[in-house]
Amino acid sequence: MAIHSHIGVLAFPFGTHAAPLLTLVRRLVLDSSSQGITFSFFNTAKSNCAIFSGQEFDNIKAYDVWDGTHEGEAFTGSNILEAMQLFLAATPGNFEKVMKEAEVKNGMKISCLLSDAFLWFTCDLAEERGIPWVSFWTAASCSLSAHMYTDQIWSLMRSTGTAKTEEKTLSFVPGMTSVRFSDLPEEILSDNLESPLTLMIYKMVQKLSKSTAIVVNSFEEIDPVITNDLKSKFQNFLNIGPSILSSPTLSNGDSGQECLLWLEKQRHASVIYISFGTVITPQPREMAGLAEALETGEFPFLWSLRDNAMKLLPDGFLDRTSKFGMIVSWAPQLKVLENPSVGAFITHCGWNSILESISFGVPMICRPFFGDQNLNSKMVEDVWKIGVRLEGGVFTKNGTIEALHSVMLNETGKAIRENINKLKRKAQNAVKFDGTSTKNFRALLELIKSPRGI
Incomplete structure (x- = not known):
């Protein structure tokens, strides 16, 4: 040629x-x-x-x-x-x-x-x-x-x-x-x-x-x-x-099958998916606040957390939450967000993660860290109205529980879900x-x- x-x-x-x-x-x-x-x-x-x-x-x-x-x-x-x-x-x-x-x-x-x-x-x-x-x-x-x-x-x-x-x-x-x-x-x-x-x-x-x-x-x-x-x-x-809707993606083979099988056993829109990308790990105090919120509320969760950050979790957390939560060192994020059991995404608000969340209609709970993430989270909550930001901008036990209730249990969450599904349809139409x-x-x-x- x-x-x-x-x-x-x-x-x-x-x-x-x-x-x-x-x-x-x-x-x-x-x-x-x-x-x-x-x-x-x-x-x-x-x-x-x-x-x-x-x-x-x-x-x-x-x-x-x-x-x-x-x-x-x-x-x-x-x-x-x-x-x-x-x-x-x-x-x-x-x-x-x-x-x-x-x-x-x-x-x-x-x-x-x-x-x-x-x-x-x-x-x-x-x-x-x-x-x-x-x-x-x-x-x-x-x-x-x-x-x-x-x-x-x-x-x-x-x-x-x-x-x-x-x-x-x-x-x-x-x-x-x-x-x-x-x-x-x-x-x-x-x-x-x-x-x-x-x-x-x-x-x-x-x-x-x-x-x-x-x-x-x-x-x-x-x-x-x-x-x-x-x-x-x-x-x-x-x-x-969004490229995720218009471009072919590389297959990860059988990687992440364990967590995908676990998701299949969960109720519709019940699971909190947690990931902060490949660079960020929250400070120990915030890790503790997030973990305590998940444990206290008994929210089903799938947490993608690098092995070297496991030591930041509270003592005994893994054992106490094993019946309703799962932590993996890596998760196939697109397949996770696509799964109907996932009801919310706790994210750092990187642009790729936001687009993926929109593409699969998953509301967000935002904890931005640097760069454009803070602006992105503002747009998510106040302009597009497809998620919420944490009170005070950091993970605390009470603030995280409040955010989880807003998205998963309250009328606020219902409106957020409707908004992100409307935006999802617009994204799908854009790539037709x-x-x-x-x-x-x-x-x-x-x-x-x-x-x-x-």
């Missing part, structure tokens, strides 16, 4: 950024109209190893870029910000070097760059080559919108003082009039450009308007006002999700053949297939 388009894909190797980008690339490859396109996936060796897991995909070739550590040495620090700083200091040279290698190997120049939006310098690389830059925003539209209004937010904070601003709402941001300054990510509230993360995101905001397209794993109907505002700011603003996300995906595919014709 003749190759007529060579797409360079630049990944941000931290958190849960690289995996959704690979999911998007796989979806582009598997589309029957994408024949003749090859993708070179540029990422650090550690991240590539984690997301490819030894598997190879047709028309996707992984290339390792330097992570910024000294040659022959692995990063030994414990702070992810330190690793991020080393990586960013090595850019864009580390990407440029491997991009040239990929062009030689493919015998074809790269015709389009697709990157994580955080990698703002991709704009410059594309301009130097005279090719399009497509950026992929891995979070929600609301957080992108907040970042796009950073200058206005900083100006207001400087003129009125941070303390006086915290409880003010973003009345000047379309679709976010109920969001307070205190709900925003720290990277927006802080104008300290010495922070590598804050500086990276600020530079991203300055460059994004030059991109040929912004791609988001979401659907227009979840935030129509925000969507229309962002469409006015970019050449192409393309919601193409004539849905908005499907049309946007076709536009994206045409864009990267014929970049010179844009």
Whole structure:
């Protein structure tokens, strides 16, 4: 098969950024109209190893870029910000070097760059080559919108003082009039450009308007006002999700069968599923508060908890709750949320988890920790009305019991369940053949297939 388009894909190797980008690339490859396109996936060796897991995909070739550590040495620090700083200091040279290698190997120049939006310098690389830059925003539209209004937010904070601003709402941001300054990510509230993360995101905001397209794993109907505002700011603003409803997923084989069999024995919508992603473990006091709430209320629960965090549970908790609860070191989250016995999801409010919860109609109890999670939880509770936040923002025994009662037993929970099922139907409609996300995906595919014709 003749190759007529060579797409360079630049990944941000931290958190849960690289995996959704690979999911998007796989979806582009598997589309029957994408024949003749090859993708070179540029990422650090550690991240590539984690997301490819030894598997190879047709028309996707992984290339390792330097992570910024000294040659022959692995990063030994414990702070992810330190690793991020080393990586960013090595850019864009580390990407440029491997991009040239990929062009030689493919015998074809790269015709389009697709990157994580955080990698703002991709704009410059594309301009130097005279090719399009497509950026992929891995979070929600609301957080992108907040970042796009950073200058206005900083100006207001400087003129009125941070303390006086915290409880003010973003009345000047379309679709976010109920969001307070205190709900925003720290990277927006802080104008300290010495922070590598804050500086990276600020530079991203300055460059994004030059991109040929912004791609988001979401659907227009979840935030129509925000969507229309962002469409006015970019050449192409393309919601193409939820990917979980439109993209094939890798099978985990028989992994997680024990907990799935356990779920099959539980009553409809009775189980609390608990997971905080792959990075977060609550502090010991919060772990105790959550455990005590589950034990006191005897709520059936399935808790995905890494082995090294088991020691944070109260003494005897596992034995006392064995009749109505289950703890596993890993759970197949999509299959869990899809199971009709699951009635609520206690989550850190990462965007992928929120989309998965919406896609399967499972109400949320939110305990955000960092980044965009606090803003996401605000949208969940007060804008979309598909979940609740914990009183005081942390796990306590009484606060957690109250949240569980609200979602599982009270009239509040009934309304939340109705709202999330309405949103679920909108998401399902968006990925149908004539849905908005499907049309946007076709536009994206045409864009990267014929970049010179844009």
